[in-house]
Amino acid sequence: MTEPVQLATFGVTEADARHVLDRLSTRDVDYADLYFESRVAESVSMEEGIVKRAAKSISQGVGVRATAGEKTGFAYSDDLTKKDLELAADTARYIADSPKGTRMVPVPIHRRPAHDLYPVDRAKAEVATPERIALLNEIDEEAKRYDPRIKNVMASFNTEYKVVVVATSDGVLVADVQPLSRLQISCIAEEDGNRQIGSFGGGGRVGFEFYRDRNRHLEYAREAAREAIVNLSAVEAPAGVMPVVLAGGWPGILLHEAIGHGLEADFNRKKTSAFSNLIGKRVASEVCTIVDDGTLPFRRGSLNMDDEGTPTGRTILIEKGILRGYLTDKLNARLMGIGLTGNGRRESYQSVVLPRMTNTFMLAGESDPQDIIRSVKRGLYAVSFGGGQVDITNGKFVFSASEAYLIEDGKVTRPVKGATLIGNGPEILKKVSMVGHDLKLDNGIGTCGKDGQSVPVGVGLPTIKVDEITVGGTQR
Amino acid sequence: MAASDSDYAQLAADILSRAKAGGATEADVVVADGQTLSVQVRVGVVDRLTKAREKRLGLRVFVGKRSATSSTSDFSKESLQRLVSETCTLAKTVVEDPTSGLPEANQMATDRPDLDLYDGTILSTENQIEWAKRGEAAAFAADERVTNSEGAEFESSSGRVVLANSHGFIGSYNGSSFSLSVSPIASDARTGSMQRGVWYEVQRKFARLASAESIGREAARRAVRRLGARRVSTKRVPVVFDQETAGSLLANLCSAVSGYGLYKRASFLLDQLGRTIASDLITVYDDGRMIGGLGSRPFDGEGVATRKNTIVERGVLTSYLLDTYSGKKMGLPSTGNASRSVGESPSVGPTNFYLVPDTKTPEQIIGSVKEGLYLTELIGFGINMVTGDYSRGASGFWIENGELAFPVEEITIAGNLKQMLKDIEMVGNDLVFRGRVASPTIKIAEMMVAGN
Numbered sequence: 044m045t046e047p048v049q050l051a052t053f054g055v056t057e058a059d060a061r062h063v064l065d066r067l068s069t070r071d072v073d074y075a076d077l078y079f080e081s082r083v084a085e086s087v088s089m090e091e092g093i094v095k096r097a098a099k100s101i102s103q104g105v106g107v108r109a110t111a112g113e114k115t116g117f118a119y120s121d122d123l124t125k126k127d128l129e130l131a132a133d134t135a136r137y138i139a140d141s142p143k144g145t146r147m148v149p150v151p152i153h154r155r156p157a158h159d160l161y162p163v164d165r166a167k168a169e170v171a172t173p174e175r176i177a178l179l180n181e182i183d184e185e186a187k188r189y190d191p192r193i194k195n196v197m198a199s200f201n202t203e204y205k206v207v208v209v210a211t212s213d214g215v216l217v218a219d220v221q222p223l224s225r226l227q228i229s230c231i232a233e234e235d236g237n238r239q240i241g242s243f244g245g246g247g248r249v250g251f252e253f254y255r256d257r258n259r260h261l262e263y264a265r266e267a268a269r270e271a272i273v274n275l276s277a278v279e280a281p282a283g284v285m286p287v288v289l290a291g292g293w294p295g296i297l298l299h300e301a302i303g304h305g306l307e308a309d310f311n312r313k314k315t316s317a318f319s320n321l322i323g324k325r326v327a328s329e330v331c332t333i334v335d336d337g338t339l340p341f342r343r344g345s346l347n348m349d350d351e352g353t354p355t356g357r358t359i360l361i362e363k364g365i366l367r368g369y370l371t372d373k374l375n376a377r378l379m380g381i382g383l384t385g386n387g388r389r390e391s392y393q394s395v396v397l398p399r400m401t402n403t404f405m406l407a408g409e410s411d412p413q414d415i416i417r418s419v420k421r422g423l424y425a426v427s428f429g430g431g432q433v434d435i436t437n438g439k440f441v442f443s444a445s446e447a448y449l450i451e452d453g454k455v456t457r458p459v460k461g462a463t464l465i466g467n468g469p470e471i472l473k474k475v476s477m478v479g480h481d482l483k484l485d486n487g488i489g490t491c492g493k494d495g496q497s498v499p500v501g502v503g504l505p506t507i508k509v510d511e512i513t514v515g516g517t518q519r
Numbered sequence: 520m521a522a523s524d525s526d527y528a529q530l531a532a533d534i535l536s537r538a539k540a541g542g543a544t545e546a547d548v549v550v551a552d553g554q555t556l557s558v559q560v561r562v563g564v565v566d567r568l569t570k571a572r573e574k575r576l577g578l579r580v581f582v583g584k585r586s587a588t589s590s591t592s593d594f595s596k597e598s599l600q601r602l603v604s605e606t607c608t609l610a611k612t613v614v615e616d617p618t619s620g621l622p623e624a625n626q627m628a629t630d631r632p633d634l635d636l637y638d639g640t641i642l643s644t645e646n647q648i649e650w651a652k653r654g655e656a657a658a659f660a661a662d663e664r665v666t667n668s669e670g671a672e673f674e675s676s677s678g679r680v681v682l683a684n685s686h687g688f689i690g691s692y693n694g695s696s697f698s699l700s701v702s703p704i705a706s707d708a709r710t711g712s713m714q715r716g717v718w719y720e721v722q723r724k725f726a727r728l729a730s731a732e733s734i735g736r737e738a739a740r741r742a743v744r745r746l747g748a749r750r751v752s753t754k755r756v757p758v759v760f761d762q763e764t765a766g767s768l769l770a771n772l773c774s775a776v777s778g779y780g781l782y783k784r785a786s787f788l789l790d791q792l793g794r795t796i797a798s799d800l801i802t803v804y805d806d807g808r809m810i811g812g813l814g815s816r817p818f819d820g821e822g823v824a825t826r827k828n829t830i831v832e833r834g835v836l837t838s839y840l841l842d843t844y845s846g847k848k849m850g851l852p853s854t855g856n857a858s859r860s861v862g863e864s865p866s867v868g869p870t871n872f873y874l875v876p877d878t879k880t881p882e883q884i885i886g887s888v889k890e891g892l893y894l895t896e897l898i899g900f901g902i903n904m905v906t907g908d909y910s911r912g913a914s915g916f917w918i919e920n921g922e923l924a925f926p927v928e929e930i931t932i933a934g935n936l937k938q939m940l941k942d943i944e945m946v947g948n949d950l951v952f953r954g955r956v957a958s959p960t961i962k963i964a965e966m967m968v969a970g971n
Contacts, residue, residue, distance in 0.1 A: 090783060095616045097609050100862040101591040115567040121592040134570040172612040195784055231784055238784060240905040282933060282969035283753040315669055315704055430900035436704055436715040439929050441899035441912035463901035463910040463931050515910040515931025517967045
């Protein structure tokens with residue numbers, strides 16, 4: 044277990060923090076917190092066989108928040124003097140109707156986070172730039188060795204090291220150290236004027252050794268190259284409604300878009316989600332059980348605690364097709380009178396807390412993946428995806444395949460060009476008729492955007508069959 | 520805020536001389552600061568109030584042909600000293616890139632035109648809350664089917680950028696923006712189905728903002744008109760892109776002509792300079808010096824003077840968007856399009872990138888379609904910039920005999936950008952800037968619409 048982080052890291056005393064919390068806690072304020080964050084991010088990137096770019100960024104600051112009823116007052120500052128903290132507190136408490144009264148704030152109790160999911164030996168995790176450069180050079184060689192039609196390899200390796208301390212008016216002082224890294228590779232293949240791109244990557248709350256372990260970096264390189272080469276022979280994608288088989292792993296982005304966002308508590312409290320008032324109702328077929336789990340060791344979407352200091356957990360969203368629960372932060376849990384799930388997250392000290400997903404996946408079923416493919420007469424087999432998006436209010440969501448194949452008479456045949464799939468969140472999972480026994484989590488590349496804030500997330504899926512969904516190709 | 524322009528100029532000069540002492544042969548520094556006040560109101564009460572001041576310094580050093588970048592929000596003397604020395608060390612560890620370097624000294628901007636980018640109006644918190652409340656109230660009042668709201672947000676911000684480099688260039692400019700967006704939700708009393716509408720406006724000058732009421736009413740109209748949307752069967756039809764979705768298509772063109780995608784061979788417009796890439800109705804400008812423009816600036820992220828570039832002229836690709844690095848890669852000079860977020864190396868971005876309007880009204884364009892799609896919203900990321908393959912989630916209205924017949928949703932539109940640009944057969948007269956990329960209504964002869 045790493046040493047507990049202290050407020051002193053930020054040049055702030057506990058008395059200062061308590062003073063600011065006192066100042067925030069006027070009569071109408073239900074809750075207040077301080078979020079201190081220091082972040083060091085480094086990146087190296089390669090293209091045209093040269094590691095051209097190296098960059099480092101340092102940020103440090105505090106977010107100060109007070110909530111009263113449905114109202115949130117928020118201020119942030121990259122200066123951490125007592126005066127700056129007081130100024131931020133005065134802004135944040137502006138939302139209270141009676142800014143003068145005071146309430147007692149309990150003396151914060153030092154707590155450790157509930158979990159220790161990503162113990163990282165910093166000495167081992169951090170390596171000098173030349174070692175990162177060597178990693179990228181090996182990737183370049185491996186991808187080009189995979190096939191001479193690979194003409195350009197673009198790779199980047201990003202790491203971040205975040206230290207956070209949360210002090211709350213309900214008496215908690217808790218800190219966490221959150222490492223995060225990602226290796227991302229794209230290859231461009233060229234043949235007779237036909238150019239195609241393939242991408243692959245992975246990572247998590249892991250150190251540098253993760254990428255060299257079992258030569259993961261070379262496996263990623265071959266996967267990116269393979270996707271580009273496959274796409275060289277892709278034909279036009281079909282258009283219209285058809286059965287689609289989703290491969291395991293990253294295609295779990297379906298769950299993230301189709302139901303995950305719709306179950307975030309804020310939209311449901313405001314009754315602006317297509318899932319509002321559907322708790323206890325059937326929203327998926329019986330073979331579907333879906334969870335959000337922030338406690339998986341070393342995963343990109345995992346956290347020892349959320350950004351309000353609440354322990355992360357495993358929340359059942361859908362159980363055998365029945366909608367069971369929402370994902371909450373403190374504000375929405377209080378207003379809705381439901382429990383905390385440890386899903387209050389923020390991009391940085393500069394952003395407000397929102398209910399967000401962690402790692403969202405469907406539990407394994409009983410079907411053999413081969414049987415699932417064999418059951419389709421004419422349809423699509425989608426293996427990899429780019430991004431997705433959802434309109435929470437009407438429930439319509441899309442996600443775009445980057446590697447897909449036709450299924451003809453129960454067999455996977457020709458690769459097709461990327462196509463967007465579109466469906467309706469509360470309906471689509473009712474059309475899942477088969478779930479494979481091969482649950483796979485993604486490799487650790489997901490970033491979710493909401494309200495302009497990006498946070499790292501994970502998804503997972505066994506092979507599944509969706510009986511019908513609209514595929515946005517160009518061919519009848 | 521305490522720091523003045525000359526404080527930052529002095530800070531930049533200090534950093535540059537430290538970098539030189541640390542072994543840098545060339546360097547540049549960006550200092551940016553700003554303040555923001557944002558209020559969100561929902562169903563008549565304040566939902567969120569955010570106030571912030573921030574500052575950030577970015578440094579790029581070259582040691583011969585090796586380079587590194589860094590940035591920090593910590594302006595303490597010790598921290599900055601450490602940053603400079605670490606950045607110089609980092610640069611020495613990366614590989615030589617023969618193309619790297621600052622622009623030539625004689626390319627630095629020499630003039631500082633006043634582009635009217637700054638408005639010093641300071642709005643009180645109460646005033647901003649009032650604006651947001653009026654916008655949302657107007658949406659509720661506009662139609663009884665508006666029953667809920669994602670809220671209304673009013674934001675004011677102002678900031679300053681100072682750029683200096685080892686050629687002796689130093690420049691700065693101030694900018695401001697004022698925006699209101701309103702997101703009402705309409706519901707169908709019979710089916711319970713909901714639709715959200717969003718309308719917004721952004722201006723550099725407070726006085727130029729449209730009234731809160733007009734923005735709220737338009738947002739309501741956009742929510743209500745989507746009620747009862749249904750799917751259509753899969754077929755090839757003409758597609759009319761409204762201003763917003765046409766702007767999104769133009770942004771795709773903008774990416775395709777950006778230097779970085781081109782030299783990496785990751786654009787579908789490779790080797791097309793001087794060739795016809797679009798219908799002859801298409802003329803596109805990128806104008807960095809448009810007075811009061813949301814993307815205007817006197818010099819770009821490397822200190823090169825901005826200007827008005829003709830990107831496409833009557834369908835022929837006449838210029839790429841380039842900074843110094845991607846320009847050298849393409850054997851061409853910079854077009855003044857270096858875009859620089861403080862912490863990163865320059866990249867390429869648009870300034871005010873727009874499609875020149877023609878004479879047709881949107882009604883005339885819709886009127887020309889017997890059966891087709893009037894596209895008002897796109898979702899998802901289904902665009903392959905390498906091949907131009909295009910497949911996105913869509914909603915809008917079905918056109919029958921030149922009239923909007925009913926709203927449609929849960930459909931996709933697909934094609935290839937190379938062909939789509941050539942198939943633009945009408946351009947509207949309704950160009951309005953709501954961002955840095957803008958387009959009037961356009962009509963594409965035919966695309967595949969997938970639905971039932």
